[in-house]
Amino acid sequence: MEHVDTLITARWIVPVELVPVGTRSRVLDHHAIAIRQGRIVAIEPEAVARTRFSADQLIERPSHVLLPGLINAHTHAAMTLLRGAAESPALDHWLKAQVWPLEKRWVDAEYVRDGTELAIADMLTSGTTCFADMHLFPEVVAQTASSARIRACIGLPVIDQPTVWADSVDEYLSKGLQLHDDYRDDPLITTSLAPYAAHAVSDATLTRVRRAADEIDLPMTMHVNESHTQVVRNGERTLARLDRLGLLSPLLSAVHMVHLNQDDLDLASRSGLTVVHCPQSNLKLGNGVCPIRALRARGVNIALGTDGAASNNDLSLLDEMRTGALLETGVITWQMDGSLPMTAHDWLRAATLGGAQALGLSDSIGSLVPGKWADLCSIDLARPHSQPVYDPVVNIVHSISRDQVTDVWVAGRRLLADGRLTQMDPVDLMQRARGWQQRIAATRTDD
């Protein structure tokens, strides 16, 4: 018999595959996944796996579906500390009158560590195994993610204004690229260049970001056309400007992309960029709905993000899949021209493989294939509101709740076991969150 570290049997396994839009991925009945040294060794029918492998640990999941771990392709993890603190329904007012003053007052290394830890607990307990972050003090985000053993792509912030973290574009870039070097060989932590938002960063800075990305083949991520006020700068549309500056490429994750015309859609399609769809944040801040079907019909890769907890207000990708799916059929359908709707399988693919592609990690995560990292989540469908099961992916997108996530593994390490975090103390996390709430509430102004 072959020896493996872990053998997990499950009622259903959904490997997630790259298939044409609207096509169902395979769902495997009564199969098992064998894991050795953090990687998937094989996926076999359970009876075959039990005779082929001896395992240090056998985990049986008889009423569960096993999926690739979800990939949150855009968040600001530390913003969990502002969950519910800024509730304006308009982006400009929310940012300028509520969020930025609080961040200016409170953001430091300790704030970022505590907020990021709270975010990681939020994400792991809703099936997320990898997140792409954008925040000041990225070295603290990296250190916190590494200690929690979750996978993360750390955004290296670049803006034209000085902040508590850096004084100049030179300093943002040098500190960021140093962080990139520090984690070059880390199996869990990668980096991307993160100029905050296309409309808010100068041509010169964006050009420097693009050169740095090209030199070391780093992905880039930024907010693009989140609100209608961000579409044109000095008479030039944002997508055309990014094209002129050479930033439209497969290395770019364009976050939000709510306001797009036909030319924008064509540029997105030709460039090979990824759109990171954040449906709940877009709804909550009154920005509208990303034309996801038009993008998908043009072959654009779609990933999903929660955005920060101050505009969502949680970090569950399960919710984003459902909201995205309902918006597409409820709002987008009547605007479109007969192109195929996204299925539940398409939404799951966006929340897994689509995110992996956005982060440049689709060779190593995002689907369940021998050789890839064993980043997995297990969801129990043995609940009245999740039965019967004709297709477990439909139930995952449309009928489950996050408390059905029982287990999460990252690189074969079990970070959530029977619903309990194995590497974090939720009581301590919540105590620290309450401490921040009391301090922040004392300085809040509700204007």
Ligand SMILES: [Zn+2]
């Ligand atoms: Zn954001």
